[in-house]
Amino acid sequence: MLKVENLVVKYGMIEAIKGISFEVNDGEIVTLIGANGAGKTTTMHAISGLVKPVSGSIQLDGVELTKVQPHKILSMGLAQVPEGRRVFAQETVEENLTLGAFFRKDKDKIRTDMDFVYDLFPRLKERSSQLAGTLSGGEQQMLAMGRALMADPRIMLLDEPSMGLSPLLVSEIFSIIEEINKKGTTVLLVEQNAKRALAIADHAYVLETGNITLHGTGQELSQDERVQKAYLGG
Amino acid sequence: MAFLSYLINGLSLGSVYAIIALGYTMVYGIAKMLNFAHGDIMMVGAYVAFFALTSFGIPVIPSVLLSMLATTVLGVVIERLAYKPLRHATSLSVLITAIGVSYFLQNGAQLLWSSSTKVFPAIISNGSVKLFGGELQISYLTLVTIVVCIAVMVCLTLFINKTKTGMAMRACSEDKGAATLMGINVNMIISITFAIGSGIAAIAAVLLCATYPTLSPTLGSMPGIKAFTAAVFGGIGSIPGAFLGGLMLGVIEILAKAYVSTQLSDAIVFAVLIIVLLIKPTGLLGRKLSEKV
Numbered sequence: 204m205l206k207v208e209n210l211v212v213k214y215g216m217i218e219a220i221k222g223i224s225f226e227v228n229d230g231e232i233v234t235l236i237g238a239n240g241a242g243k244t245t246t247m248h249a250i251s252g253l254v255k256p257v258s259g260s261i262q263l264d265g266v267e268l269t270k271v272q273p274h275k276i277l278s279m280g281l282a283q284v285p286e287g288r289r290v291f292a293q294e295t296v297e298e299n300l301t302l303g304a305f306f307r308k309d310k311d312k313i314r315t316d317m318d319f320v321y322d323l324f325p326r327l328k329e330r331s332s333q334l335a336g337t338l339s340g341g342e343q344q345m346l347a348m349g350r351a352l353m354a355d356p357r358i359m360l361l362d363e364p365s366m367g368l369s370p371l372l373v374s375e376i377f378s379i380i381e382e383i384n385k386k387g388t389t390v391l392l393v394e395q396n397a398k399r400a401l402a403i404a405d406h407a408y409v410l411e412t413g414n415i416t417l418h419g420t421g422q423e424l425s426q427d428e429r430v431q432k433a434y435l436g437g
Numbered sequence: 438m439a440f441l442s443y444l445i446n447g448l449s450l451g452s453v454y455a456i457i458a459l460g461y462t463m464v465y466g467i468a469k470m471l472n473f474a475h476g477d478i479m480m481v482g483a484y485v486a487f488f489a490l491t492s493f494g495i496p497v498i499p500s501v502l503l504s505m506l507a508t509t510v511l512g513v514v515i516e517r518l519a520y521k522p523l524r525h526a527t528s529l530s531v532l533i534t535a536i537g538v539s540y541f542l543q544n545g546a547q548l549l550w551s552s553s554t555k556v557f558p559a560i561i562s563n564g565s566v567k568l569f570g571g572e573l574q575i576s577y578l579t580l581v582t583i584v585v586c587i588a589v590m591v592c593l594t595l596f597i598n599k600t601k602t603g604m605a606m607r608a609c610s611e612d613k614g615a616a617t618l619m620g621i622n623v624n625m626i627i628s629i630t631f632a633i634g635s636g637i638a639a640i641a642a643v644l645l646c647a648t649y650p651t652l653s654p655t656l657g658s659m660p661g662i663k664a665f666t667a668a669v670f671g672g673i674g675s676i677p678g679a680f681l682g683g684l685m686l687g688v689i690e691i692l693a694k695a696y697v698s699t700q701l702s703d704a705i706v707f708a709v710l711i712i713v714l715l716i717k718p719t720g721l722l723g724r725k726l727s728e729k730v
Binding site (some may be wrong): 221244251252254263272273274275276278282283285289290294298301302303305354 | 617
């Protein structure tokens with residue numbers, strides 16, 4: 204479904220991504236794990252068109268995304284939950300969700316999707332008329348995920364959804380990611396919390412200073428000695 | 438009674454400032470840049486209205502519409518040619534470019550229309566409403582100016598709060614990256630913002646010239662700076678703030694002229710601005726953005 208090949212991204216003179224390749228197949232959960240500064244967020248931004256890669260290709264079902272205008276990528280079925288949530292703090296919860304469906308014209312389906320999001324995150328429903336900036340970190344994460352779901356995406360990119368959340372909330376968020384995936388949405392998950400990410404991933408890639416150093420199924424990598432040493436505190 | 442009369446005149450002048458300030462504040466709120474050429478776009482609007490009224494004999498309303506069309510196109514073209522290439526440049530480069538555009542427009546106007554002043558025709562009949570047995574007279578022009586300003590403000594507020602484009606504008610003003618992720622065409626929204634801000638500047642131009650009927654290529658600079666002050670006064674980026682700031686600035690200016698000194702009035706206006714900013718650095722209605730992590 205999503206295929207990244209020889210992707211290179213530079214910030215000025217610094218090469219943040221040094222020619223990585225990976226693939227996400229239909230219906231899978233694929234995770235990209237790595238430490239701070241490994242290039243995870245840069246990779247996400249490149250896929251969503253927020254940064255322009257120097258070279259390489261990013262294909263969504265055979266369409267070259269690097270040639271598509273960034274704001275059109277969402278309507279092709281690829282939604283991103285950005286790092287740090289980036290909800291619209293001055294808008295209400297409901298307005299944030301409405302913004303997630305901004306490009307869509309199918310009003311009835313938008314309504315059902317909003318009900319679906321409210322079912323998935325009952326807390327958002329309770330707070331639907333509250334400003335997003337007043338929500339707790341966990342609620343903002345739920346809102347960011349709900350907002351992405353409002354685009355009715357075929358593939359969802361999640362950038363560090365567990366960042367700054369309590370272990371209890373992390374469990375909740377991860378079980379919701381699995382639920383979203385079971386409903387048929389492909390997931391590309393970027394995480395520092397390697398243990399959790401590997402536990403739910405079909406495939407996993409380890410990103411280290413702009414290079415992919417390891418690749419395997421989630422289970423294989425969680426048992427890999429190098430991964431255990433570097434990322435699982437083994 | 439004199440006080441009331443000054444107050445109303447102040448509101449009228451303030452209405453003009455408010456309309457210009459709305460353009461400033463909208464562009465700042467969304468593009469995060471100070472368009473110092475805004476006052477000069479207004480000046481071009483004044484000339485277009487002047488020629489439409491005098492040389493072509495077009496009636497008032499169509500002339501205003503024509504002038505609005507001209508400033509709208511001018512604003513969008515300026516953004517496309519001068520500011521868009523600098524979207525990722527430092528804010529200082531954008532600021533200097535805006536000042537450059539301002540001088541470009543002033544000198545262009547001098548070249549096209551000469552620097553000698555022209556007299557703007559009267560567009561609103563000279564009568565007035567008499568209240569309190571004729572003690573308080575409010576000219577039709579004053580009334581029209583205030584009413585138009587309120588109408589512009591109401592339309593703009595409705596547009597921003599009730600329409601889909603308005604919602605996209607709000608999203609862009611908060612976080613352009615996240616707005617892009619929502620499928621919003623940020624460049625398009627910035628163009629629309631320039632279009633609206635520049636379009637309403639033409640309304641301000643006609644109202645200003647109806648009150649002070651002297652046309653010159655530099656006519657936009659002082660009201661432009663005043664309107665910018667008004668926008669900062671009210672909290673830059675805030676639409677009700679620009680409205681309130683504009684009205685207050687007009688009132689303070691007229692009252693200072695009436696009761697203190699004509700020469701000192703501008704100094705007093707800016708002194709009040711400084712005091713307000715000392716007490717409330719974000720302006721009267723400016724929001725302090727706080728982020729929760």
